[in-house]
Amino acid sequence: MCGTSTDFRPPLLVAAVIVHDPAxxxxxxxQRSENAKFAQGMWDLPVGKSEPGEPIxxxxxxxxxxxxxxxxxPDSLKVAHIIHGAWGVESPNGFxxxxxxxxxxxxxxxxxxxxKHSQVRWVDADAVPENFVDTTSSALHRYLTGxxxxxxxxxQ
Structure with missing residues (x-):
């Protein structure tokens, strides 16, 4: 990469967790509340930003x-999916x-x-709500269907 940029910030690093009971x-x-900073009223996975120096x-x-x-x-976590976004609400340099x-x-x-959330609950994997954050919805469906x-x- 030629040159340097003084305002470059790396993409935001985020972790999400699919807690899955196969039985x-x-x-x-x-479900995000109406007060949430992002995706008000929509369903989502438990998800959040990494702190500086914190392993994912x-x-x-x-x-x-x-x-x-x-x-x-941490040892029970298996990587299920990676989402690389070009930009986000709190991450203009991507996530x-x-x-x-x-x-x-x-x-x-x-x-x-x-x-931040109006509810947290178990949901049947074949009845995931349609009003779901696009990126994590796609990740969940891809995980469930291989x-x-x-x-x-x-x-682009």
Missing amino acids: TSRVVLL TETAVRELYEETGLTVE LTVVFATHEWTGRPENREPR GPEVSLNGW
């Missing part, structure tokens, strides 16, 4: 617990979301951030 064919989803698996564990009260061990899946957790899903493991969003 009952259910996944944990949350720790981001996934932390965000899942902060949003749902569920606890997972990279690592979507993990786990079949092992402790606790019961609860809405631990009621200002589809491609990488999605590009907003690229």
